[in-house]
Amino acid sequence: MVKNVPVVAVIALGALLVAAGAVRAVSADAAPPADAAKVSPLDLAKATPKGKLANPYRDTQADIVAQGEALFQRYTCSGCHGPAGGGALCPPVTNDIWVYGGDDDTLFRLIALGSAELQNQGYTRLGHESIVAPMPPFGAVVQSSDDLWKILAFIRAHYAGVPARKFGTPAAQH
Numbered sequence: 671m672v673k674n675v676p677v678v679a680v681i682a683l684g685a686l687l688v689a690a691g692a693v694r695a696v697s698a699d700a701a702p703p704a705d706a707a708k709v710s711p712l713d714l715a716k717a718t719p720k721g722k723l724a725n726p727y728r729d730t731q732a733d734i735v736a737q738g739e740a741l742f743q744r745y746t747c748s749g750c751h752g753p754a755g756g757g758a759l760c761p762p763v764t765n766d767i768w769v770y771g772g773d774d775d776t777l778f779r780l781i782a783l784g785s786a787e788l789q790n791q792g793y794t795r796l797g798h799e800s801i802v803a804p805m806p807p808f809g810a811v812v813q814s815s816d817d818l819w820k821i822l823a824f825i826r827a828h829y830a831g832v833p834a835r836k837f838g839t840p841a842a843q844h
């Protein structure tokens with residue numbers, strides 16, 4: 671079916687980019703984990719009760735946002751979502767349609783676990799982007815939770831939707 675072609679392409683690209691992100695991450699820095707911020711996103715998501723993950727950074731911290739942008743490129747997020755997160759082969763991460771919810775906790779878990787595992791944990795698609803495909807799990811590729819929070823600060827800083835929906839709608843949260 672023609673309709674399935676983009677999804678297959680996203681899955682194939684996902685496998686490639688997860689691998690590329692992992693290789694680049696290892697060569698980029700090898701600092702050993704020391705505190706909670708250094709724990710991998712996968713481990714932090716597993717260890718934290720649902721609803722309790724919150725970004726320690728703000729999207730008004732220009733230095734953090736700049737670091738988040740570099741990480742968004744380094745971990746190949748930009749390969750699917752476009753260089754500034756405005757969408758490409760995959761949905762934009764800067765508009766006000768949030769697939770599973772726009773709060774920090776849900777976005778962190780989606781990126782760490784990927785769509786399939788998130789859905790296994792009971793999450794369903796609430797918002798509908800024009801492109802519907804699975805997000806691969808990046809929780810063991812992105813080296814630290816700190817890196818992922820910086821990426822999320824960058825994503826927030828480029829938010830281009832209705833102000834009231836920047837963090838999703840309360841009724842649509844899990």
Ligand code: HEC
Binds near residue numbers: 761767795
């Ligand atoms: C292989 C392509 C691909 C890569 C690489 C990728 N994503 Fe995604 N991402 C997707 C798809 C597809 C979705 C929609 C998921 C769904 O509908 O289940 C998504 C969803 C998202 C969302 C939620 C968007 C919304 O509207 O609710 C965020 C945030 C996000 N990705 C961030 C990231 C970050 C950060 C990275 C890098 C660490 C990344 N993505 C890497 C494909 C990708």
